[in-house]
Amino acid sequence: MPELPEVEAVVRRLREQVAGARIHSVHVERRSTIAPQHLEDFEVLVGKSIAGVRRRAKYIFVELSGGALLQVHLRMTGNLYVLPDYRLLPAAVRFWLRLKDGRALVFRDGRALGKVHLATAADVAQLEASLGPEPLDAAFTPAVLKGILKGLRGPVKPALMDQKRIAGIGNIYASEALWRARIDPRIAAGAVPARKVTALHDTIVKVLELAAESAYAEYSEPGTIAEAEGFDLAVYGRKGQACPRCGKAIERIVQAGRSTFFCAGCQA
Incomplete structure (x- = not known):
């Protein structure tokens, strides 16, 4: 299972690669990855731009214009990364966003245990309140x-x-x-x-x-x-x-x- 440093590496890469990118379309290749939500729930992301990417514990949050949030947990074998061309999708991609510039932000997960959810600010606040302090934050003394x-x-x-x-x-x-x-x-x-x-x-x-x-x-x-x-x-x-x-x-x-x-x- 990717641990905090590996998740942090994913987030740092994504910050460099997707800041400002606009979403063209949303695709779900495996229903269980987004359950209990449905593809229709994610249609609100079309046309939105990616404002930022951050980490809390082992959760990844992709922040979108208008306040929408994608909450991702890699679990055992998940990975979240950018493809230079959306037509080059590899096997085991469970969820992906086609970007306006022709690239794709993909969630690949061999064992299909990872999760991608559309979250509200309140959802994220509740999750973060249940977690302890971040060991890489200055407040952790x-x-x-x-x-x-x-x-x-x-x-x-x-x-x-x-x-x-x-x-x-x-x-x-x-x-x-x-x-x-x-x-x-x-x-x-x-x-x-x-x-x-x-x-x-x-x-x-x-x-x-x-x-x-x-x-x-x-x-x-x-x-x-x-x-x-x-x-x-x-x-x-x-x-x-x-x-x-x-x-x-x-x-x-x-x-x-x-x-x-x-x-x-x-x-x-």
Whole structure:
């Protein structure tokens, strides 16, 4: 599943490519992608121009003239990108907008689990209110992270991935941030010492920024987003391999149904 850095890369690319583009027509190739809405609901987009593209957690919002909004969630295999010619549609395109200049903004999704919805400002406001702070925003400070973790008895790794607490941190980068901060993912979130909370804040921001820059640089062809693409992973997916910091074998455990990779030698 694309994580926050990969989604951020998609958004940055789209901002460069579609600002001001006008919509010629709307096309739905798979009904479930827009359910429970219908193609007719999207006809209001014809003639509107794209005013901006932004991200909140792993959601993408395409802002259109007149206040309309497209809300996109990539899920497991989705991708949102621009084709230079609308006649070159590849397989697995589920939803697309033909643009007036002959290009197309396409939502491609091999497993057909992603979603595209027409949303109102009120819908988006309600969704955003249900999410925690953005870890790449300046408002996300060590003090904010300390407040989020305070009193939590469950392990710190699942707490970081709780979207209601912090928006957008996924499995890969939670493991990587904890490794960099030398924090055992099994420790109670509320028991993380204050000095390590500060270190964790710094590593969360650093890891996500580096991964977003890497994903942006590597994202060169349609439909080729890979998690952690170009980002040098220290522990994730490396069970049994030597820790790059202390040399002890990396371990894998399951927390909240997800794989956690860590080094018992230097994460304590």
